[in-house]
Amino acid sequence: MGVHVxxxxxxxxxGIPGQVxxxxxxxxxxxxxxxxxREVSVVFTPxxxxxxxxxxxxxxxxxxxxxxxARATLQLLGEAIAAELAT
Amino acid sequence: MKYVDEYRSADAALAIAAELRTxxxxxxxxxxxxxxxxxxxxxYRHGLDVLLPDEVELVHGPGxxxxxxxxxxxxxxxxxxxxxxxxxxSFGDMLRVPGGRNxxxxxxxxxxxxxxxxxxxxxxxxxxxxxxxxxxxxFGVGFETTAxxxxxxxxxxxxxxIHNFSVFCNHVLIGPALRAILDSPDVQLDGFVGxxxxxTVIGTRPYxxxxxxxxxxxxxxxxEPTDILQAVAMLLRQLxxxxxxxxxxxxxxxxxxxxxxxLAALETAFAVREDFEWRGLGAIPRSGLRIADAFADxxxxxxxxxxxxxxxxxxxxxxxxxxxxxxxxxxxGVFGTACTPERPLGTCMVSSEGACAAYYAYGRxxx
Numbered sequence: 001m002g003v004h005v006x007x008x009x010x011x012x013x014x015g016i017p018g019q020v021x022x023x024x025x026x027x028x029x030x031x032x033x034x035x036x037x038r039e040v041s042v043v044f045t046p047x048x049x050x051x052x053x054x055x056x057x058x059x060x061x062x063x064x065x066x067x068x069x070a071r072a073t074l075q076l077l078g079e080a081i082a083a084e085l086a087t
Numbered sequence: 088m089k090y091v092d093e094y095r096s097a098d099a100a101l102a103i104a105a106e107l108r109t110x111x112x113x114x115x116x117x118x119x120x121x122x123x124x125x126x127x128x129x130x131y132r133h134g135l136d137v138l139l140p141d142e143v144e145l146v147h148g149p150g151x152x153x154x155x156x157x158x159x160x161x162x163x164x165x166x167x168x169x170x171x172x173x174x175x176x177s178f179g180d181m182l183r184v185p186g187g188r189n190x191x192x193x194x195x196x197x198x199x200x201x202x203x204x205x206x207x208x209x210x211x212x213x214x215x216x217x218x219x220x221x222x223x224x225x226f227g228v229g230f231e232t233t234a235x236x237x238x239x240x241x242x243x244x245x246x247x248x249i250h251n252f253s254v255f256c257n258h259v260l261i262g263p264a265l266r267a268i269l270d271s272p273d274v275q276l277d278g279f280v281g282x283x284x285x286x287t288v289i290g291t292r293p294y295x296x297x298x299x300x301x302x303x304x305x306x307x308x309x310x311e312p313t314d315i316l317q318a319v320a321m322l323l324r325q326l327x328x329x330x331x332x333x334x335x336x337x338x339x340x341x342x343x344x345x346x347x348x349x350l351a352a353l354e355t356a357f358a359v360r361e362d363f364e365w366r367g368l369g370a371i372p373r374s375g376l377r378i379a380d381a382f383a384d385x386x387x388x389x390x391x392x393x394x395x396x397x398x399x400x401x402x403x404x405x406x407x408x409x410x411x412x413x414x415x416x417x418x419x420g421v422f423g424t425a426c427t428p429e430r431p432l433g434t435c436m437v438s439s440e441g442a443c444a445a446y447y448a449y450g451r452x453x454x
Contacts, residue, residue: 014125014310015232015284017091041209043239044349055287055340058178058229059207060236062349063287063340070339083102 015057017065020048031056094311095133103316104138110323115142118275119322120412122265123282124151124440125310131449133312143319146412147435147442149264149368150282152229153180154434154441156257157364158400161186163393167224167255168192168200170391174218176211177226178233179204184437187398208240208254215244215252224387227256231288234258234376235349238356241382255387256378259363261285262293263374267365269301271411278322280315281307283337288353290345291333298331309337356382364397366434367406404433409442416443417452 018031018040027043031054040054045061048054054061111117121127127147130136136145149155161184168175175192182193182204196202201221205211208225215223227237237254244252261282268274281294286307297305304325308318318336325332335341356379363375378386387393400406403421408414416422416435426432428444435443446452 015287041207041236041239044235044346044352046348055284057284058233058236059209060239062232062235062284062346063342066339078099083106 015055015062017053018056020050020052020054022050029061031061091311094309094313096313099313100133100135100138100316103313103320106320107138107143107316107323108140110320110327111140111142113142116144117142117277117323117326118144118146118412119278119280119319120146120148120268120276121280121282121308121315122148122150122261122268123280123285124154124438125284126150126280126282126308126315127442127445128440129310129312129315131445131451134449135312135315136451138316139319143323145280145319146276147409147445148268148279148412149365149410151435151438151440151442152233152259153178153184153438154406155259155264155365155367156181156184156228157366158185158187158398159364159394159396160257161191162188162398163388163395164226164255165190165192165195165200166394167387167391168195168202169198170222172222173391174201174203174214174221174223175226176203176205176208176214176223178206178228180438180440181226181228183431185431187396208237209243212240212244212249212252215249216247219251221251222390223252224391225252225254227254227258230259230261230282230285231349231353232284234357235288235346235352238352241356241378241385242352244385245382250384253385253387253390254378255393256357256376258357258376259365260359260374260376261289262296263371264365264368265294265297267368267371267374268411269297269303273413274411276303276412277326278303279305280318280322281305281333283307283309283314283341286335286337286341286345288345288349290343291335291341292343292345294333298333302331304331304334306334307337307341309339355379366400367404367410369407400434401432406433406435406443409435416446419443423447423452 018033031040053065211225306318357376360375405419431437435441
């Protein structure tokens with residue numbers, strides 16, 4: 001288990017990103033956290049389908065991770081690096 | 088790990104740090120408060136404080152929900168746990184927190200109380216189903232981040248007609264806490280790093296009063312090093328430009344209106360208390376949640392009697408000043424001596440997300 005996953009798992013206030021593997025009954029889904037698989041409630045993110053990434057807190061997915069936004073942030077970071085290298 | 092590693096790029100962090108230095112003037116002293124235990128921990132874990140220009144000081148507000156539970160409520164939890172018919176379930180973080188007589192749930196467990204660690208309130212409900220002869224009580228703790236999980240569990244218990252389950256509710260609200268900090272005398276802040284995960288639930292709109300009423304900028308941030316540095320850069324840009332706005336640097340999970348389903352669950356299962364006592368800060372109006380009347384039969388405070396004593400924080404402890412950004416942990420007389428993570432005296436030392444515990448763990452014993 002990754003150190004980050006282990007750390008977040010032990011602390012209630014931290015959330016961890018995981019990838020939905022499979023929807024189950026009862027508002028649950030099987031979610032993969034860097035190889036660790038757990039059942040998570042997706043009642044608050046019902047549109048999360050297998051392949052989607054969700055942010056999980058105390059056994060509940062609270063948000064679906066927006067891939068476009070994630071890419072946009074990473075692109076900004078890339079630009080920051082490029083700007084720094086250019087100076 | 089996807090959505091983690093990319094935001095830990097050292098090159099990106101150093102690039103932002105370089106930009107930060109261009110956004111301050113010599114002689115500035117900018118105090119930025121974060122109000123999330125996850126941020127406090129990430130800042131010291133990744134050494135972000137040393138990347139900041141000297142002109143920028145990060146202070147740590149009441150963002151750790153474990154730390155803000157008052158001593159009397161911990162004693163109430165212990166008294167519930169010590170009832171022979173009760174199986175008391177809690178997040179692991181709460182177990183070491185000392186109550187008024189310096190006793191913790193962990194010690195109650197060692198003396199024979201049936202105290203069990205759960206990762207999710209749904210796990211507590213599972214125990215209630217599996218062991219119908221036990222009275223299973225869940226210790227509901229946390230901001231709007233964890234409260235929807237408790238709310239949904241109450242709804243599930245009701246739907247399934249599970250009667251041997253109840254919640255000892257200590258959920259708190261971030262907005263009133265921010266207001267209480269801003270209204271404290273002698274508090275001088277220049278902006279807030281807004282909590283990331285609370286905001287996945289409540290969105291960014293509830294912070295708008297910080298800008299409109301107090302004239303301060305607030306930037307919601309994620310938890311990776313570049314997330315936090317980026318938020319600091321956005322705050323410095325706002326201060327530089329003379330703006331005070333709510334900005335969102337955690338757009339990959341936070342939306343302006345939050346998560347409507349989670350908010351609806353809160354609305355269903357909880358009501359706002361007239362006031363709630365916070366460790367280190369005292370009573371704050373409308374800052375805590377209780378179980379809604381419709382779920383009163385699942386409220387542990389109504390099902391059982393709890394002592395409900397109000398216990399003063401230890402006199403030697405300066406947590407109240409630390410939580411308002413008026414003192415650094417190492418300025419407290421008992422930091423690292425009478426108060427350590429093994430034997431915490433004050434609220435900020437009890438959970439690893441508390442400011443004092445983070446300073447202690449990562450060697451920030453002085454400037």
